[in-house]
Amino acid sequence: MKETASIAILPGDGIGPEVMNEAVLLLQEIEDYDRTFSCEMNEFPWNSAYYLEHGRMMPADGLAQLRSFDAILFGAMGDSSVPDEVTVWDFIMPIRKQFQQYINFRPVKKLEGIRSPLAESEDVDFVIIRENAEGEYSNSGGRLYDHTNEAMAIQNTIMTEKGIRRAADFAFQYAKEHGLPVTSATKSNAVIHSMKFWDEVVQKTAEAFPEIALEKIYVDALAAYFVQRPQSFGVVLASNLFGDILSDLGSALVGGLGISPSGNLNPSGDYPSMFEPVHGSAPDIAGQGIANPIAQIWSAALMLDHLGRKDLHDMVVTAIEKTLAEGYRTKDLGGEHSTKEMGEAIRANVRKQLQEVAV
Structure with missing residues (x-):
């Protein structure tokens, strides 16, 4: 019987949707090949554009909607059209504080293949x-x-x-x-x-x-x-x-902010925890397809660990390192691979591990 995790997806602004897409595809890849894991993902369009249209960063019952999920996967928030204090104090801080995410967990790990x-x-x-x-x-x-x-x-x-x-x-x-x-x-x-x-x-x-x-x-x-x-x-x-x-x-x-993940944790499990890359929305490169998806993908891996699947977390981190060792690099790491190319390569290396386990 599969474990089914309910995950709220908040892509956010700038490069957020681009890197989030790669993380979502990774989760779908795992679901396709792992017989014991399943996830139900619901995406919410709450970002700076939503604020400009509605005068608020999320609906009045936004926190109540998020409350029912097992975890939240967040991209990045920030756009020049909305003051930073609005995106932080009307969106990020309410989630962290109302859901008692009193631990921020950030690994600092030298990955194979990165200088x-x-x-x-x-x-x-x-x-x-x-x-x-x-x-x-x-x-x-x-x-x-x-x-x-x-x-x-x-x-x-x-x-x-x-x-x-x-x-x-x-x-x-x-x-x-x-x-x-x-x-x-x-x-x-x-x-x-x-x-x-x-x-x-x-x-x-x-x-x-x-x-x-x-x-x-x-x-x-x-x-x-x-x-x-x-x-x-x-x-x-x-x-x-x-x-x-x-x-x-x-x-x-x-190696830089492009590879660094984090988790905002509610250790008791009374509320959902939220996982996000350390980097910001990087509006200067948004839409160019060159953003590094590693931090978002690794954040998804931290989420899997939090949901009780350390085995899947370890597979994803191994796949990231394998991909880097194969020479894949986005622009921030001195390479020319696109966001999608990096995401596809990481998924391919996760798929190989899942297939080996299934044999």
């Missing part, structure tokens, strides 16, 4: 666990006296013991399952209230995992260590802002 700007990068393989629901990305603050010489702005960072603890607990549990050390990103020497609180809660959580090594590093030094000794990291635990910045740096170390 890194680092001379010694072959064994770079770590994950960044980013607190995803509060911290620096809290909608708290305001502005006063705009357009005067006394104008001022206040942006509040909100950190709760519950929020820090559950992110830290997830990081240490993952580290325990995979035999990895934990590095906590902080800046408590200068940000003496919120980050010192972060340190205290992380340390308290660590006491329940005495077998896991914990290293606390100031985030500015950590950025340098990402370049100098990336092989030394296993699990990097970070606040919302620090995790966001470090994730992009991590992506650059192993």
Whole structure:
């Protein structure tokens, strides 16, 4: 009997629909060849064009519609016709916060076949666990006296013991399952209230995992260590802002944003989790058929893992590496292959693995 997963598809703006198409075709390929997996995909046209037509990023019951799905596969959002704060705070943030997707999971892995700007990068393989629901990305603050010489702005960072603890607990549990050390990103020497609180809660959580090594590093030094000794990291635990910045740096170390996936996780399973590439909508290359689909496809693989099919996740990542080893490259990786050509090659390598398993 097949497992049937219900998946909401949100292609978004720019290159989002192009790379999403390759991920959807991959899922259909798996469904065709794997007798134990089935998925029902529903696509929603909620993007900047929808906003310009309706005055909102999604219908009033949009979250209620998404709530019924097992997972959400998201492309990218952003267009010059709509202010960024609208697409972020009227679309992305409501999904993350209302569905309690308090973990952002981002692997940083050197794939076979991709050149890194680092001379010694072959064994770079770590994950960044980013607190995803509060911290620096809290909608708290305001502005006063705009357009005067006394104008001022206040942006509040909100950190709760519950929020820090559950992110830290997830990081240490993952580290325990995979035999990895934990590095906590902080800046408590200068940000003496919120980050010192972060340190205290992380340390308290660590006491329940005495077998896991914990290293606390100031985030500015950590950025340098990402370049100098990336092989030394296993699990990097970070606040919302620090995790966001470090994730992009991590992506650059192993080939760029075009290959980097992420998952916004609700670990309890009470709400759907959302999976998306780290890259943005890249409107400057939209419609040209040259966008790299790897990040979107790998995000779909993370979704498969979250749905209980680690075997399929591993097949997809193996297929990505095999495709790269065969010489396939989109423009961002120094090649000339199109989005579709890269997607087709990855699907072909997944198909070969599925056929071998079926024999």
